[in-house]
Amino acid sequence: MSSIITTNKLSKSFKTDNREIEVLKNLDIEIYEGDFTIIMGASGAGKSTLLYSLSGMDKPTSGSIIFNDKDITKLSVDNLAMFRRKNCGFVFQQNYLIDSMSIIDNILVSGLLVNKNKKKVIENAKNILSKIGINESLWHKFPTQISGGEAQRVGIARALTNNPKLLFADEPTGALNSKTGKEVLDTLTEFNNNGQSIVMVTHDIKSARRGNRIIYLKDGEVAGILDLGKYIPDDKKRHEKLSEFLVSMGW
Numbered sequence: 022m023s024s025i026i027t028t029n030k031l032s033k034s035f036k037t038d039n040r041e042i043e044v045l046k047n048l049d050i051e052i053y054e055g056d057f058t059i060i061m062g063a064s065g066a067g068k069s070t071l072l073y074s075l076s077g078m079d080k081p082t083s084g085s086i087i088f089n090d091k092d093i094t095k096l097s098v099d100n101l102a103m104f105r106r107k108n109c110g111f112v113f114q115q116n117y118l119i120d121s122m123s124i125i126d127n128i129l130v131s132g133l134l135v136n137k138n139k140k141k142v143i144e145n146a147k148n149i150l151s152k153i154g155i156n157e158s159l160w161h162k163f164p165t166q167i168s169g170g171e172a173q174r175v176g177i178a179r180a181l182t183n184n185p186k187l188l189f190a191d192e193p194t195g196a197l198n199s200k201t202g203k204e205v206l207d208t209l210t211e212f213n214n215n216g217q218s219i220v221m222v223t224h225d226i227k228s229a230r231r232g233n234r235i236i237y238l239k240d241g242e243v244a245g246i247l248d249l250g251k252y253i254p255d256d257k258k259r260h261e262k263l264s265e266f267l268v269s270m271g272w
């Protein structure tokens with residue numbers, strides 16, 4: 022299996038009030054193509070910080086991040102931004118859609134940052150919205166006129182519109198009820214089954230089940246990794262294997 026990301030002694034510290042806290046400590050991590058990788062760990066373990074470093078949203082303090090054979094820690098700010106737009110999609114707990122723009126315009130804005138061919142960008146946007154189950158009747162509505170689950174799916178469509186190598190998600194169902202949360206997870210699972218590589222941070226065991234590989238962080242270090250195999254709904258053995266792993270991690 023080929024790696025998309027390999028980190029080497031990745032470290033990140035923050036300075037506050039003359040004090041330095043080391044949040045990520047010499048991490049050597051691999052993210053593989055086609056995987057649905059899950060990052061778990063207690064609050065404050067460094068999960069979001071790791072996601073931001075891996076995706077080039079934040080610069081690590083030291084160490085390297087080889088993303089598709091390129092050390093992205095060596096890129097200038099502008100080149101890193103372009104690299105990120107082309108290769109990474111992001112989904113957060115809040116959807117961060119622009120309220121003054123229609124659903125379709127929200128997607129087009131992301132597309133036009135990368136691709137100058139407007140016709141193609143519009144075609145991509147319509148394609149991805151249809152694939153994600155956002156019906157044409159919603160395309161010209163505004164984010165406040167659709168449900169939370171729909172808005173989160175639009176957020177995923179926006180993240181996928183430039184066909185990223187990796188989709189990063191930080192607690193994407195954290196603000197949703199269990200029914201709409203399940204719909205969002207089903208969407209992610211479907212894209213992963215069609216080859217989309219995903220890295221998702223979660224607190225929630227139901228979300229974690231969707232992954233095939235779980236990386237557990239403790240105080241900025243990898244405490245354990247579980248290879249779980251692809252998601253199979255209602256596979257009790259697989260669910261138990263994950264539960265046992267999490268218990269062994271002190272979750």
Ligand SMILES: Nc1ncnc2c1ncn2[C@@H]1O[C@H](COP(=O)(O)OP(=O)(O)OP(=O)(O)O)[C@@H](O)[C@H]1O
Pocket residue numbers: 035036037044062063064065066067068069070071
């Ligand atoms: N910009 C920052 N400045 C200072 N400290 C920070 C900053 N960002 C994160 N931290 C600290 O780094 C640690 C890890 O934060 P991080 O957000 O990565 O945790 P997390 O595992 O995502 O937690 P949660 O599950 O609560 O989202 C925390 O102690 C946090 O206070």
Ligand SMILES: [Mg+2]
Pocket residue numbers: 068069070
């Ligand atoms: Mg977090």
